[in-house]
Structures are given as structure tokens and as C-alpha cells.
Amino acid sequence: MAVRRENKVARVTSSAMYIACSAASIVILLLLIWITGYLVSIGMASLNLDFFTQVATGDPEAPGGMRHAIRGTIILLGMASLVGVPLGLLAGIYLSEYAADAGHLNTVVRFTADVLTGLPSIVVGIVGYELIVVPMGSYSGYAGAAALAFIMIPIVARTSEEMLRLVPHSYREGSLGLGATKAQTIFRVVLPAATGSVVTGIMLALARVAGETAPLLFTALGSRLLTTNPAEPFPSLTLQIYSYATGPYVKERQMAWAGMLVLIAMLFLLNMLIRYVAHRSVRKFQVS
Amino acid sequence: MAETATNTAGVLTASGGGFAQSSPRKRRTAKASVVFFDSLLKWVCRAAGLTILLMLILPVAVLLRQAWPAIQAYGASFLVTSTWRANELEQPARDAAGKIIIEGGEAVMTVIPAQFGALPVLYGTAVSSAIALLVAVPFGLAAALFIVRIAPKLKIAGPLSFLIEFLAAIPSLAYGIWGLFVLAPLLSTYVGPTLAKTLGNIPGFDWMFYQTIIIGGTETRRPISFTGRDMLCGGLVLGIMILPIITAVSRDVLKNVPRAQIEGSLALGATWWQSCIEMLRYGRAGLFGAVMLGLARAAGETMAVTMVIGNNNQIVPSPFAPAQTMASLLANEFAEATTGLHSASLLYVALILLAMSLLFNVVARYFVVGKALK
Numbered sequence: 001m002a003v004r005r006e007n008k009v010a011r012v013t014s015s016a017m018y019i020a021c022s023a024a025s026i027v028i029l030l031l032l033i034w035i036t037g038y039l040v041s042i043g044m045a046s047l048n049l050d051f052f053t054q055v056a057t058g059d060p061e062a063p064g065g066m067r068h069a070i071r072g073t074i075i076l077l078g079m080a081s082l083v084g085v086p087l088g089l090l091a092g093i094y095l096s097e098y099a100a101d102a103g104h105l106n107t108v109v110r111f112t113a114d115v116l117t118g119l120p121s122i123v124v125g126i127v128g129y130e131l132i133v134v135p136m137g138s139y140s141g142y143a144g145a146a147a148l149a150f151i152m153i154p155i156v157a158r159t160s161e162e163m164l165r166l167v168p169h170s171y172r173e174g175s176l177g178l179g180a181t182k183a184q185t186i187f188r189v190v191l192p193a194a195t196g197s198v199v200t201g202i203m204l205a206l207a208r209v210a211g212e213t214a215p216l217l218f219t220a221l222g223s224r225l226l227t228t229n230p231a232e233p234f235p236s237l238t239l240q241i242y243s244y245a246t247g248p249y250v251k252e253r254q255m256a257w258a259g260m261l262v263l264i265a266m267l268f269l270l271n272m273l274i275r276y277v278a279h280r281s282v283r284k285f286q287v288s
Numbered sequence: 289m290a291e292t293a294t295n296t297a298g299v300l301t302a303s304g305g306g307f308a309q310s311s312p313r314k315r316r317t318a319k320a321s322v323v324f325f326d327s328l329l330k331w332v333c334r335a336a337g338l339t340i341l342l343m344l345i346l347p348v349a350v351l352l353r354q355a356w357p358a359i360q361a362y363g364a365s366f367l368v369t370s371t372w373r374a375n376e377l378e379q380p381a382r383d384a385a386g387k388i389i390i391e392g393g394e395a396v397m398t399v400i401p402a403q404f405g406a407l408p409v410l411y412g413t414a415v416s417s418a419i420a421l422l423v424a425v426p427f428g429l430a431a432a433l434f435i436v437r438i439a440p441k442l443k444i445a446g447p448l449s450f451l452i453e454f455l456a457a458i459p460s461l462a463y464g465i466w467g468l469f470v471l472a473p474l475l476s477t478y479v480g481p482t483l484a485k486t487l488g489n490i491p492g493f494d495w496m497f498y499q500t501i502i503i504g505g506t507e508t509r510r511p512i513s514f515t516g517r518d519m520l521c522g523g524l525v526l527g528i529m530i531l532p533i534i535t536a537v538s539r540d541v542l543k544n545v546p547r548a549q550i551e552g553s554l555a556l557g558a559t560w561w562q563s564c565i566e567m568l569r570y571g572r573a574g575l576f577g578a579v580m581l582g583l584a585r586a587a588g589e590t591m592a593v594t595m596v597i598g599n600n601n602q603i604v605p606s607p608f609a610p611a612q613t614m615a616s617l618l619a620n621e622f623a624e625a626t627t628g629l630h631s632a633s634l635l636y637v638a639l640i641l642l643a644m645s646l647l648f649n650v651v652a653r654y655f656v657v658g659k660a661l662k
Contacts, residue, residue, distance in 0.1 A: 014559035021564075022438060024430035025448070028531065032455055035466050035528075090336035098333055109337040111653070112344050118581075118649035119347070120588030122615050123642050126622065126635070127347045130354055150343065157340060181318070181326040211459025214590040214615075218622060238461055245465050246595060253469075260462055267457060 043261025046254035051262070056224035056240070060249035066259050068226040072141075072235030076220065077210060079145035079230065080152055085202055087149075088156025092198075095157060096164035097186055110161070116154035124150050125215040133219060141230030144220025151215060152205045159201025160194075167193045196281025200274050207270045211263065213238040237263055351639040358404065358632035366636060369405025372601045374621075374630045376401055404633035406640060408601045412519065412611040413587055413644075416597065419523025419607070420530055420586040425579055428534030433564055435535075436542045449539065456532035464595040467525035472516030472596055475524075480514030480608055496606045512608050515598065520607040522597035529592050530582040537581055537656065541574030542567055577656030584648035588641065590615040614641040 054065030091113065099106050128147035133139055167190050175185040191198070213236075216222070222239035223232070237259060244256035352359075358366065377400040380388045389396045431452070439445035487493040500507050545567045553563040568575065598610020599620050612620075614637050625631040 010559050010562060014561035017561040017564070018438070021430040021434045024427050025434040025439075028427060028431055028535075029451070031528065032451065035463075035470075038466060038470055039462065087336055087339060090333050091340050094333035094337040098330065098337075101334065101337075105337070109340050113340050114653050114657075115646060115649045116340065116343055118584050118588070118645060118652075120590065120615060120641055120645050122588075122590040122618050123347060123351075123638055123645075126618065126638050127350050129622075130350050131346075153343065154340065157336075179318075181322055183326040183329040184322070186329070207457060211457075211461065213459070213461050214619065217619060238459065241465070242461060242591065245468065256465065257469075260465055264458060264462060267459070268454070271454065271457060 039257070039261055039264065042254070042257040043259075045257075047258040047261060051255070051258055055226045058224060060252060063244070063249075063252050063255045066237065066240055066255065066262070068224065068235045069237040069240035069259070070262070071226065072220075072223070073210065073237040075228070075230070076141060076145050076148060076216075076234065076236055077206060079141065080148035080209060081202075081206065083146070084149035084152030084205070085156060088153040088202075088205070089160050089198070091153065091157035092160030092164060093186060093191075095161040097182070097190070110158075113154040113157045117158065119151075120214075121151060121212055122214040122217070125218045128215065129218040136231075138231070139219065139221035139233040141220055141232070141234030144216045144234055144236065145230070147215035147219045148209045148212065151212065152209050155205040155208060156202055159204060160198045163194045163197035163201055164190060166197065196277060199281075200278045203270065203274045203277070207267055207274070210270070211238065211267060213242050217242075347642060348639075351635055351642060355632050355635035355639050357628060358636040361629065362404070362633075362636075366404070366406050366633075367410065367640070368407055369403070370407040370603055371403045371405050372408055374402050374404075374625070374627070402627065402629060404629065404636075406614075406637055408603050409612050409614045409617050409637060410640075411603045412522075412597070412616075413613040413641075415519055415607075416523045416526055416593065416611070416613055417583055417586045419520065420526035421579065421583060423524060423527030424531045424534050424582055424586075428531050428578075428582070429538055429568070429575070431531075431535045432538035432542050433567075435539050436567075437560075437564065449536075452532050452535050452539070456536060460529055460589055460592040463525050463529045464592040467521060467592065467596040468517070471524060472521050474516070475518075475521050476514040476516030479520075480516075484511075484514075496608065499604045499606060499609060512604075512606055514608055515610065517596050517598040517610055518606075518608050519597065519611040522593050522611065522613070523607070525592050525596050526586045526589060529589065530586050533585055534578050534582040537578035538571075538575055541571040541578060541656075544574070545570050573655050577652045577654070580648055580652035580655060584645055584652055587613075587648065588615060588645045590619050594619045614638075614644075 051065045051067075052070070053067055055068040056066070057064035091109070094101070095106060095110050095113070124147050128143050128150070132143035132146055136143070171189050171193060172185055175189045176182070180188070216236050216239050220236055220239065221233040222243055223235045224240075225235070227234065241256045241259040241263065244252040244259070247253065362369065378397045379400060380395040381398040383389050435445055435448050435452075439448055484497050488497050497512055498509050499512055500509050502508075549570055550563050550567060553566040558566065593613050594616040597613060597616050599612060599616065600610035601612040601617060604611070618634060618638055618641070621630075622634050625634055
């Protein structure tokens with residue numbers, strides 16, 4: 001009889017937890033719909049063509065647009081990629097191709113890259129401030145781009161390493177057997193085989209960095225001018241949204257919502273693009 | 289049959305019908321430029337690897353150097369001091385009996401110098417992260433179990449996973465703005481007053497609704513006003529933010545549980561929930577790593593927290609009181625730190641934040657990558 005009661009308790013508990021797990025997932029889904037719905041509805045209300053064509057006017061009653069901020073983000077991302085992508089890619093090549101290098105050095109570098117991906121971004125910003133802003137004497141787009149590159153490099157290194165590892169060893173062995181050097185193998189065989197996946201990894205790093213605000217707080221500072229000079233305080237979409245959202249003016253706060261909507265839409269499109277590229281060109285290698 | 293010969297550089301060359309040759313004479317060594325480029329690439333890649341190592345050492349070194357005045361001034365007691373005051377205080381000097389010393393008709397003033405201590409922000413980080421985990425871990429594990437066990441039968445496992453990953457990619461600023469404009473007013477209008485009405489009169493709960501503050505040298509008990517921008521809101525926003533990460537990593541860990549384990553438990557007569565417990569037990573290392581990853585993210589998060597935490601650098605036990613975390617302190621005060629000691633103390637806090645985040649990440653990676661894949 002005790003066994004039957006135990007069974008009954010266990011079965012009731014099981015059904016209850018089944019319902020609980022489903023309910024939890026529905027709650028999360030509803031929460032997501034609530035948050036996204038709010039962002040979309042309030043963002044759409046203040047989104048118009050002016051947002052993309054006008055720059056900040058400084059007038060709280062008619063804030064203008066965020067063209068300067070969108071352009072600023074694109075320029076910052078470009079500058080960060082100029083430094084971050086080659087360094088990250090080379091580090092990824094090191095991790096994947098020179099795996100037996102110098103005892104455990106390779107393992108240590110891999111572990112360090114993993115740990116670096118979890119560094120708080122505000123600490124990166126402060127380091128950028130101490131290393132670039134203070135000697136230069138002013139906040140600058142260079143410092144902002146450097147901070148973003150600092151965040152990008154470990155991510156690009158790890159993802160490109162993973163993608164390069166997926167290329168079968170038979171490719172490398174065949175190339176070396178034909179008399180190619182290691183460098184020729186890497187650049188003419190391995191990298192071309194993994195191009196799609198590596199590009200996907202780079203775009204993922206870009207997507208992550210595009211939404212960052214904290215590293216830019218003390219490096220690029222933000223600006224309301226349509227500037228192209230990276231040696232002075234530089235605008236950014238995230239910084240502008242933060243500045244408007246925490247300010248006292250209602251119209252500017254509405255513009256912050258619109259900016260948030262545009263940022264999330266950009267990231268969503270970027271993620272879709274990543275999936276498309278990955279689907280098209282990530283080859284499933286046949287093991288021969 | 290073409291002859292093949294191995295030359296001194298160890299590169300196979302073929303003759304007579306093999307590769308095109310650069311001259312009628314057989315080439316016996318690889319071109320010097322090719323060999324040079326090979327060595328160059330090896331060194332360049334090694335340099336890139338060493339750059340990664342440098343990228344870990346550099347922040348630690350920079351922060352240590354800039355925080356040194358504060359480390360010298362306070363040492364380890366910085367971690368247990370709860371005063372954070374950037375300005376000097378002028379107070380009338382009191383003698384041993386507590387009476388104000390008066391000289392020449394005027395009270396003698398003493399200057400209490402600025403003092404900094406990290407205990408309030410350590411408390412704020414700890415409590416907000418704890419609230420975040422309390423919210424995110426149950427929901428995250430339940431959602432992961434749903435995706436792995438229930439969703440495949442309903443064919444929605446794919447879309448759900450996509451949704452969770454999209455949630456994880458939303459910038460934290462979005463959660464901060466939503467928290468500031470939606471959640472905070474909700475908490476201050478409905479949740480706070482309702483709880484005050486129901487629990488406020490029960491004697492054991494008045495730490496939640498009252499705080500003791502010192503006004504004019506005496507302690508008074510004041511009710512906490514509900515602004516919505518408090519520890520509770522900060523913890524909730526953080527929890528919602530780390531929920532996708534915990535769900536995604538737990539889903540990966542639970543997916544790696546061998547089918548044989550689940551089927552074996554079911555064959556032995558386990559209910560659905562008992563087999564789930566078996567899955568959770570099997571993947572406990574990886575799940576612990578997932579929770580640590582979420583914790584690391586929550587503790588280091590800046591933007592989402594800064595907007596809703598209330599910017600009050602004091603320890604008040606109530607969840608409805610404004611607070612401060614390490615990251616929000618840096619975001620709020622770093623740009624305006626005037627004196628050298630203030631900046632150095634802020635950088636000391638940054639150093640503590642860096643160390644804590646590194647520790648969490650190392651532990652998390654060890655459990656997720658090391659143990660879970662064994």
C-alpha cells in the first residue's frame with residue numbers, strides 16, 4: 001500500500017512538474033512578446049524618415065534625427081574590424097594550425113581567449129580610457145574603436161579556430177604531401193575551405209559588439225555632431241540612445257525608443273544574414 | 289617513372305614529367321621566399337597568440353597601477369569599509385564628554401577627509417546577482433527541459449531555440465530602457481504599495497519597508513518610498529537578461545545526456561519528472577557551469593543595471609531601497625571623479641570587479657568545458 005501511495009505521489013508530482021515546465025516556457029514567451037511588443041509599439045510611434053536623415057539639433061522640443069549616431073556606429077565598427085578581424089583571425093589560425101606549439105602555450109592561449117570573452121565591458125572601457133584617452137588628452141573615436149576591437153579579438157579568435165578545426169585533416173595532409181609549405185596550406189587550402197564559416201564567426205562578433213555601450217562611455221564619450229574626425233568625441237547609436245533615455249526631455253526619450261527599435265532591427269537583420277551565409281556556405285565536409 | 293628526390297629542405301621535388309620547372313636544371317630546394325613566408329607566418333601567428341595573453345595581462349596591470357594610491361591608503365580593509373564619501377565633512381569638534389568645543393565665541397570645526405569603501409557595492413552586486421539567479425535559474429532550467437523533452441514532440445524545438453538565441457543577442461541597453469520605463473513604474477505603483485499594505489504591519493517584515501538613517505547626528509526610522517528604481521528592479525532586470533544564456537547553455541548540456549540514460553530510467557519505471565531529475569543529475573557539472581556563466585554575466589553587467597538600480601551607494605537591507613553595484617558605480621561616478629583618491633578608489637573597485645569576473649569565468653569554463661564533456 002505504501003508503494004502505491006508512493007507511486008501516486010510520484011505520478012502526481014511528475015504531472016505537476018510537466019505542467020510547470022510548460023508554464024515556465026509560456027511565461028518566458030509571453031515576457032518576450034511583452035518586452036518586444038512594447039519596444040516595437042513605442043519605437044514605431046516616434047520613428048519617421050527624419051530619424052534616418054536628420055542629425056541631432058540639440059533642441060529638446062524637436063530633437064531631429066539620429067543620422068549622426070547611425071553613421072558613427074558604422075564608422076566605429078569599421079575601425080574596430082580593421083584591427084580586430086586580422087588579429088583575431090591570425091590568433092585563430094595560431095590556435096588551430098599550430099596546436100602543438102611550444103608545449104602548453106597553445107592551451108593557455110585558448111583558455112585565455114575564452115576567459116577574455118567574459119570580461120566586463122566597462123572594465124575594457126576604463127582600460128581604454130587610461131591607455132588612450134589620457135595620453136591623447138581627449139575622448140576620441142580611436143579609443144572607442146580600440147575598446148570595441150579589444151572585445152572583438154577573443155570572439156573572432158575562438159570562432160575562427162572552431163571553424164578551421166572543422167576542415168578535415170586530409171585536406172592539410174594532401175596539400176603537404178604535394179610539397180606545399182604550411183603557410184601555403186593554410187592560405188590556399190584550409191582558409192578557402194572554411195571561408196563561409198569564418199565570415200559567419202566574424203559577423204557574430206560584429207553583432208555582439210554593435211550593441212555595446214559601456215566600452216564607449218569613457219572612450220568615445222558620444223557626440224551630437226555629424227563628425228568624421230575620429231580624434232574627437234565620436235557619436236554612436238547606443239551612446240545616443242543611453243543619453244536620450246536617461247535625460248529629462250520627453251521628445252528625446254521617445255527618440256531613444258525609436259533608436260532602440262532601429263538597433264534591434266539592425267541586429268535582427270544581421271543575425272538573419274549570418275544564418276543565410278552559414279546555411280549557404282558552411283560546407284559539411286565528407287570524411288574521406 | 290618520374291624520379292622523386294628529397295632535397296635538403298625536406299621538400300619533395302619531382303623531375304622529368306612532374307612540376308613545371310623554372311629552368312632546364314632541376315630545382316632542388318624550395319624558393320627562399322616561400323620558406324621565408326612560412327617562417328614569417330609562424331612567427332606572426334605566434335605573435336597574435338601572445339597578443340591574446342597580453343590582452344589579459346594589460347587590464348590587470350593598468351588597473352593595478354592606477355589604483356595603487358587607493359590600495360596603499362586602504363589595503364584590504366577597503367573590502368569591508370561601508371563608507372563611500374567623496375567629499376570632506378566639516379563637523380564641530382567634540383571633546384571627550386561630547387560637548388562642542390568653543391573657542392573665541394565660535395565652534396571649532398574638524399575636517400573629516402573623504403573616505404572610500406567597497407562594501408556597499410560588493411553588497412549591491414551580490415544581492416542583485418542573487419535575485420537575478422533566483423529568477424533566472426528555475427525558469428531557465430524549466431525552459432531547457434521543455435525544449436529538450438517536450439518541444440521535440442510538438443515540433444517547436446527549432447523555433448524556440450531560435451527565439452532564445454535571438455533573446456540572448458538583444459543588447460543589454462534594451463533591457464535597461466524597458467526596466468526604466470516599464471518595470472520600474474509597475475513596481476512602484478503596484479508591487480511596492482501592495483506589499484507594504486499586506487506585509488508592512490507584520491512585525492517581522494519592517495526591515496523591508498523602513499530604513500534607519502542618521503539625520504543631524506541622531507538615528508531616525510523612515511519609511512522607504514517606492515521609486516521603482518531599487519535593488520528589486522535591478523535584480524529582476526538582470527534576471528530577465530541572463531535567462532536566455534542560462535537556457536541556451538543548459539539546453540546544450542541536457543541535449544548531451546545520452547538517450548540511453550533517459551531510456552534506462554524510463555525502463556526502470558521512472559515517471560517523466562524522475563527521468564528529468566536523472567538528466568539534471570547527469571548534467572550537474574555542465575548545469576553548474578551554465579549558472580556560473582549567467583552569474584558572471586550578471587555581476588559584470590553595466591547598462592541594464594545602471595538605469596534601474598537607483599544610484600545610492602549605501603547598504604540598506606530592503607529590496608525596495610536604491611542600491612549600487614560595482615559596474616553601476618563605475619558608470620555613474622567615473623567621469624566625474626575629481627580627486628586622485630576618488631579615481632584611484634574607483635579603479636580599485638574596477639580591479640575587484642575584474643578579479644571577480646575572471647574567477648567566475650574560469651570556474652564556469654572549467655565546469656562547462658572540462659567536466660561536462662568527460
